[in-house]
Amino acid sequence: xxxxxxxxxxxxxxxxxxxxxxxxxxxxxxxxxxxxxxxxxxxxxxxxxxxxxxxxxxxxxxxxxxxxxxxxxxxxxxxxxxxxxxxxxxxxxxxxxxxxxxxxxxxxxxxxxxxxxxxxxxxxxxxxxxxxxxxxxxxxxxxxxxxxxxxxxxxxx
Numbered sequence: 001x002x003x004x005x006x007x008x009x010x011x012x013x014x015x016x017x018x019x020x021x022x023x024x025x026x027x028x029x030x031x032x033x034x035x036x037x038x039x040x041x042x043x044x045x046x047x048x049x050x051x052x053x054x055x056x057x058x059x060x061x062x063x064x065x066x067x068x069x070x071x072x073x074x075x076x077x078x079x080x081x082x083x084x085x086x087x088x089x090x091x092x093x094x095x096x097x098x099x100x101x102x103x104x105x106x107x108x109x110x111x112x113x114x115x116x117x118x119x120x121x122x123x124x125x126x127x128x129x130x131x132x133x134x135x136x137x138x139x140x141x142x143x144x145x146x147x148x149x150x151x152x153x154x155x156x157x
Contacts, residue, residue, distance in 0.1 A: 001105060003074060005063035005113045012064050013055040016076050020094050021047050031131050032154065050080075050093065061090075061117070065097065065110050074101040077110055081121050090118035092128040107137075111144045 008016060025043035028034040034042050051057045059082060065075035075097035079090045092114070097106045118126050128146065130137050132153075 001109070002068040003106060003109050003113070004066050004068055005077065005110070005117060006066045008055065008062040008064055008076070010055055012073075012076075013062055016062060016064075016078070016094075017047065017051075017054070020076075020078070020096070023096065024094070027131050027134075030133055032156065061121075063117075065106060074098055074106050075110065077114060079114065079118075079126075081118070081123055087125065088121070088123045090114070090121065090123040090126045092126065095128075107140050108144065111140075 021043045022040065024046065025034070025039035028043065029036050029039045051060060055062060059080050060078065061081065062078050063076065064073050065077065066072065067074055076094070077092065077096075078094040079092045081088060081090050083089075095107070095110060097110065114126065126146075127149075128141065130141060132138075
């Protein structure tokens, strides 16, 4: 299995945005951060804030994960590159491997390709956020060398 990161065009971006917004709302509800009846609107507000120019937002990079052999889309990744205190960082805002491709190494390969892209963009590190209930992703990130830098916890009474 080999994959390539292909820059999104406007059509791919619109599909990504719809799914990513919906998924983000669902994740925030599952994490207990938002109420289900307002979550989609809150997620749309967040996307508008993070992506004021959509696909053309400065510093934002959007790629489709594509199988080399078949040309089939297997997922997507969105990351931003920023500079903070003189250090350039690529921050993953969303990475998703479509259901039929999960558990087959596509996530690992996507992260390895991200390493290459981040280096090309002169990033010195890669950061991300993972929801606490997403144990599968957390495990993958640990295997790929990511270290915990902050933990927020809560308890329902």
